[in-house]
Amino acid sequence: MDVKKLDQFAKEIIVEAGKKIRDAFSYDIEIETKSGANDLVTNIDRETELFFIEKIKAFDSSHRILGEEGMGEKVESLEGVVWIIDPIDGTMNFVKQHRHFMITIGVYVDGVGILGYIFDVMREDLFYAIAGQGAWYNDSPMRKLQPLKIEEAVIGINANWVTPNNRINHEKIIELVRTVRGTRSYGSAAMEIAFVVSGKLDAYISMRLAPWDIGGGVVIAKEVGAIATNFNGNPFDFLTTDTFLIANPYIHQLILDNYIEEKKML
Ligand code: IPD
Ligand code: CA
Ligand code: CA
Secondary structure, three states: OOHHHHHHHHHHHHHHHHHHHHHHOOOOOOEEEOOOOOOEEEHHHHHHHHHHHHHHHHHOOOOEEEEOOOOOOOOOOOOOEEEEEEEEEOHHHHHHOOOOOEEEEEEEEOOEEEEEEEEEOOOOEEEEEEOOOEEEEOOEEOOOOOOOOHHHOEEEOOHHHHOOOOOEOHHHHHHHHHHOOEEEOOOOHHHHHHHHHOOOOOEEEEEEEOHHHHHHHHHHHHHHOOEEEOOOOOOOOOOOOEEEEEEOOOOHHHHHHHHOOEOOOO
């Protein structure tokens, strides 16, 4: 497989899709809800996913697409070449803020991530990696994450998890929030992952993510030494939803051991 050619192609279609999304602000965006009132989708999410599918199938019809909007084929295994795509990660930000949303793509061959992309559509900023060759922020190589103490860490977490809930012991999360230097919440998992791999955040915690939220990000994580697992410390399960912690390697295990205590689901 010509990885360089595939990388060039992926970048071209991401940049083209980004332009289409920015142009969409000059016409009407149709907003619908999915699983609940706060789970949004728009015609632009769907059109962008379709755009990717058409381009990828024209490039190589054997490649399969696992996309959030389900417009590709049903993907039940990661055999062969699979593109894992979130056409807009942070749809609520897209609709409400007109910024802070990402296109994110991971290209997997027989379950192994070989290319990963997170594109900040409004800033036109690309975080990407080629497995085994490194990671880049636009044209600059990204460096390996440096040692740090938990007290110096700035972490991404949603404020819901410091309130009583049935997923996780919130008292432990309060302790974590009091221990670290600061917290942030950006409303796009891919953006928070892009910030962890580039050292702008030191960890990001989520109770439930889907493969398309992280498929691109975990390829980049590997290249810079960030650790990404579920709350059991195992690799994320790409065929379902899972818990997720990505962190600087010096604090990943410490967060898992001391601050994350999942509640048993009834
Ligand atoms: C969502 C965003 C959000 C995260 C949710 C995701 P979407 O993706 O990444 O930050 O908390 O779990 O579903 O729906 O905007 O693609
Ligand atoms: Ca998403
Ligand atoms: Ca999405």
